[in-house]
Amino acid sequence: MTRAMFTRANIVRTLFLGLFLLFTFVPLYWMFITSIKPSDDYLAVPPVWFPTKPTLLHYTAALFAYRGLDGLINSVVIAFAATLLSTVFGTLMAYSLARFNTGGQHLSFWVLSQRFLPPIATVLPIFLIYRFVGLHDTHFGLIIAYTVFTLPVTVWMMFAYFRQMPRSLEEAALVDGCTRWQALRRVAIPLAAPGIVAAAVFAFIACWTEFFFALILTSRTAFTLPTVFRAFLGFQGAQYGEASALAMVSLVPSIILGILVQRHLVRGLTLGAVRG
Numbered sequence: 001m002t003r004a005m006f007t008r009a010n011i012v013r014t015l016f017l018g019l020f021l022l023f024t025f026v027p028l029y030w031m032f033i034t035s036i037k038p039s040d041d042y043l044a045v046p047p048v049w050f051p052t053k054p055t056l057l058h059y060t061a062a063l064f065a066y067r068g069l070d071g072l073i074n075s076v077v078i079a080f081a082a083t084l085l086s087t088v089f090g091t092l093m094a095y096s097l098a099r100f101n102t103g104g105q106h107l108s109f110w111v112l113s114q115r116f117l118p119p120i121a122t123v124l125p126i127f128l129i130y131r132f133v134g135l136h137d138t139h140f141g142l143i144i145a146y147t148v149f150t151l152p153v154t155v156w157m158m159f160a161y162f163r164q165m166p167r168s169l170e171e172a173a174l175v176d177g178c179t180r181w182q183a184l185r186r187v188a189i190p191l192a193a194p195g196i197v198a199a200a201v202f203a204f205i206a207c208w209t210e211f212f213f214a215l216i217l218t219s220r221t222a223f224t225l226p227t228v229f230r231a232f233l234g235f236q237g238a239q240y241g242e243a244s245a246l247a248m249v250s251l252v253p254s255i256i257l258g259i260l261v262q263r264h265l266v267r268g269l270t271l272g273a274v275r276g
Contacts, residue, residue: 035059035244042240058241059249068228068246075225076253078139079207082146087200089147090154091192095184097155098162099170108159115152119212127216137219145213150203157202161195162188197261208254225250 034042036054063069093111096102103110126145127136135141165188173183189196211226218227228246232239 031244031247034240035248037241039241058245061239062228062242062246063249066228066231066242066246067223068225068249071223071225071228072249074139074222075208075250078142078146078222078224079204079253081139081143082150082207083200083204085143085147086150086154086203087196090151090199090203091158091189091196093151094155094158095162095188097159098165099167108156112152112156123213123216126213130217136217137221137223139222142214142217142222142224145217146207146210149210149213150206153206154199154203157199158192158195161192165191201257201261204257205254208250 033048033050035058036056037048037051038053038055041048041051063072097108097111130136130141135144169191170183170187173187174180178186209226210224214224214227215230218224225246229243232243232246
């Protein structure tokens with residue numbers, strides 16, 4: 001490659017990277033600015049890029065007047081519980097599929113195919129069942145729904161991970177006197193830890209951002225953070241400041257989780273956690 005071609009390639013690469021960063025960070029910046037703007041600056045012309053008198057009034061209104069804090073606590077409890085259950089059951093099921101070919105060669109694809117179902121096809125029967133058995137508007141009911149909802153992706157990611165892991169490592173543990181459960185706990189699980197972390201992060205993000213099931217299956221008790229946003233849109237106008245403030249708050253758990261598991265997440269994805 002000549003020097004001129006190399007320079008043009010760098011310019012194109014930098015241009016695309018700059019456009020990507022612009023597309024990603026400008027909406028976040030505008031959302032943050034809107035969350036601290038006085039109401040008079042929302043639709044000002046020319047736009048106000050930074051308010052002269054920033055305020056935290058929208059944060060207190062979103063968290064307390066609109067019950068955003070209750071939705072945040074519910075989301076944390078439900079998302080972490082569903083992620084834990086989905087990760088544990090998904091890992092065990094994927095190990096069974098990868099090592100013992102449980103259910104034959106088609107069961108693994110059938111599990112993944114459950115994710116192809118549109119939510120509208122299942123939400124009404126689930127709503128009627130929940131009303132009948134008393135799980136409607138309960139944390140436990142939404143945890144069950146989210147666990148089932150995220151289980152196919154968790155199983156498929158861990159299935160690919162276990163399948164590319166050498167069987168000889170577990171066979172060596174069995175020869176040394178370990179039982180099958182001990183080989184799983186002491187050999188397979190530690191080696192699969194990056195993949196488990198990657199699957200757990202995907203499950204958490206799916207639970208944290210899910211809206212449709214939470215809207216139908218909850219009302220006044222177990223409602224989650226995404227459903228609170230509907231309160232900001234009314235026939236008299238939209239509460240841009242409160243909506244932006246709550247959106248900023250909703251980013252915090254995801255960012256903290258991403259920072260904590262970044263090393264395991266990158267390793268899990270690059271070692272084959274998403275290979276088909």
